[in-house]
Amino acid sequence: MDLKKLVNKGVDSLSPYEPGKPIEDLERDLGIKNAIKLASNENPIGPSPKVLQSIDAILKETHRYPDGNATRLKDSIAKKFNTSPNQVTIGNGSNDIIEFIARIFLGPDDSAIYSEHAFAVYPLVVRAVGAKGIEVPAKDFSHDLEAMLNAIEENTKLIFIANPNNPTGSFVELDELIDFLEKVPEDIIILLDQAYYDYSSFETRDADFDILKKFPNLVMSRSFSKAYGLAGFRVGYSVSSEGMANYLNRVRQPFNANSLALYAAEKALEDDEYMIQCLQLNSDQKKVLYEGLNSQGYEYLPSRGNFISFDCKKDSSEAYNKLLNEGVIVRSLGVYKMPNFLRVSIGLPEENLLFLEKLKLT
Numbered sequence: 001m002d003l004k005k006l007v008n009k010g011v012d013s014l015s016p017y018e019p020g021k022p023i024e025d026l027e028r029d030l031g032i033k034n035a036i037k038l039a040s041n042e043n044p045i046g047p048s049p050k051v052l053q054s055i056d057a058i059l060k061e062t063h064r065y066p067d068g069n070a071t072r073l074k075d076s077i078a079k080k081f082n083t084s085p086n087q088v089t090i091g092n093g094s095n096d097i098i099e100f101i102a103r104i105f106l107g108p109d110d111s112a113i114y115s116e117h118a119f120a121v122y123p124l125v126v127r128a129v130g131a132k133g134i135e136v137p138a139k140d141f142s143h144d145l146e147a148m149l150n151a152i153e154e155n156t157k158l159i160f161i162a163n164p165n166n167p168t169g170s171f172v173e174l175d176e177l178i179d180f181l182e183k184v185p186e187d188i189i190i191l192l193d194q195a196y197y198d199y200s201s202f203e204t205r206d207a208d209f210d211i212l213k214k215f216p217n218l219v220m221s222r223s224f225s226k227a228y229g230l231a232g233f234r235v236g237y238s239v240s241s242e243g244m245a246n247y248l249n250r251v252r253q254p255f256n257a258n259s260l261a262l263y264a265a266e267k268a269l270e271d272d273e274y275m276i277q278c279l280q281l282n283s284d285q286k287k288v289l290y291e292g293l294n295s296q297g298y299e300y301l302p303s304r305g306n307f308i309s310f311d312c313k314k315d316s317s318e319a320y321n322k323l324l325n326e327g328v329i330v331r332s333l334g335v336y337k338m339p340n341f342l343r344v345s346i347g348l349p350e351e352n353l354l355f356l357e358k359l360k361l362t
């Protein structure tokens, strides 16, 4: 049997997504106990204590299926962000939502647009359904919105915008974004990926869900994996028109988000005080890392997220491996066509200092 012949051509063209190396793996490889991971843009402090204190109660109920409609979490999101629960769709991580959108709108005769150096999941989901991905060259490592408009083809159904973008940290300012949305033909869907919204909106003005009133072709996705510190639970969501949410619910598996995740997300939403602490730490530590990189002569890309990408001025896989041997896991950006760049997630103060220390050895 020749699997290659049987497999859908789009899927055959893919390579698996490469996640950051787990701490445990590195500790086993090196025989050490104190490795640090600054590779997956996780909240370094962890989930809110409110999540941890109350999760036991849910554990005892895990012989039951989760609430397939995620009613309570949708209500909490709607209330907090001033939208309707009927506009909210819960995903197993926001990657789940990104995949739903591709499956709903794209087939083999369609195309979708995303930027060069944009989040790696977009080409994966587009090609998996056999559609054509149009990658538009970036401008100074940011989305070139004008070029993205010009790249629209007859069969273009979908445009992805990551704002802030991972791994470049670039950000499209709100007025620029609105201007772009106004120019996109209304029969093209725009997925605005706001996985780092909490960080960006802490530092600047960012798009809220009320812009959906003006742009019914817009889907906004957000995540509990980054600022909320729930990456291991896998939970994210989108807010869209009710009509769009209805289609999202048709492709969503009945119990895509598990009961612990639903509960943790609901509790995390309640803890504003904790969130502000996390965001403040991120802002402060970003400055420490900027200064540290500067003083070692590295040029970095200013970031609106919880990570910084910087130019090593040589093949970054070498620096990556050296850091790895020193017990520090970061990300090298070869797969993002930025072969000289490393991305470091903003960690705890002591982790950031250790990273800067070890970087001197590379």
Ligand SMILES: *Cc1c(COP(=O)(O)O)cnc(C)c1O
Binding pocket: 041, 092, 093, 094, 095, 096, 119, 162, 164, 165, 166, 193, 195, 222, 223, 224, 225, 231, 234, 235, 236
């Ligand atoms: C991390 C990330 C996501 C997805 O995160 P989930 O864990 O699936 O919610 C989506 N978009 C971008 C740009 C990201 O960096």
